[in-house]
Amino acid sequence: ILNVEQSPQSLHVQEGDSTNFTCSFPSSNFYALHWYRWETAKSPEALFVMTLNGDEKKKGRISATLNTKEGYSYLYIKGSQPEDSATYLCAPHFGNEKLTFGTGTRLTIIP
Amino acid sequence: DTAVSQTPKYLVTQMGNDKSIKCEQNLGHDTMYWYKQDSKKFLKIMFSYNNKELIINETVPNRFSPKSPDKAHLNLHINSLELGDSAVYFCASSQGTGNRELFFGEGSRLTVL
Numbered sequence: 694i695l696n697v698e699q700s701p702q703s704l705h706v707q708e709g710d711s712t713n714f715t716c717s718f719p720s721s722n723f724y725a726l727h728w729y730r731w732e733t734a735k736s737p738e739a740l741f742v743m744t745l746n747g748d749e750k751k752k753g754r755i756s757a758t759l760n761t762k763e764g765y766s767y768l769y770i771k772g773s774q775p776e777d778s779a780t781y782l783c784a785p786h787f788g789n790e791k792l793t794f795g796t797g798t799r800l801t802i803i804p
Numbered sequence: 805d806t807a808v809s810q811t812p813k814y815l816v817t818q819m820g821n822d823k824s825i826k827c828e829q830n831l832g833h834d835t836m837y838w839y840k841q842d843s844k845k846f847l848k849i850m851f852s853y854n855n856k857e858l859i860i861n862e863t864v865p866n867r868f869s870p871k872s873p874d875k876a877h878l879n880l881h882i883n884s885l886e887l888g889d890s891a892v893y894f895c896a897s898s899q900g901t902g903n904r905e906l907f908f909g910e911g912s913r914l915t916v917l
Contacts, residue, residue, distance in 0.1 A: 739905030742903050742904065742905050791862075794847040794848075796845060
């Protein structure tokens, strides 16, 4: 069983503040790391797919970094807005052809 | 047009019944998946098809049988439903695997009474 951990499990952030959270995963046999944003009552939507050690990706106020050697990725949100409230899932992809999803970080932005 | 659509969105049925959930994608993708969101909110892979061929078959009861009539469709049939089958089932698709993002359907909530 592959151990994918996301921390914290939940987070409350004041509107306008910046925040970040972590995804940890086994570093062996790594292939790619996916981040998804999952709003309540909707379906998960892809944010980033990262493959190379040291990768940094950015989409608007959201960015992510990847360290494949030590097995972690950070997701950053700058200047949080109420619409950022969602659960953020990471999913590493290993050589066995399947994504393994973490339990997510539930982010609530306080207006 | 919804890219990945699942029907039905809600399904309430009695134990022992047989039911199907359908999934269609209009993205031209070659890989489709079924995920189950369990009671702890984990998304767990059940099956994956690439060009109508089964490539991932996780340890699920053989009461669950996927069927892919063509690349755009992946249906999930469940025989002899049990209480523990109650969950939200998500269909997804991607172009290839691994470093390609998944596009999810809106989920089908199955409740077994």
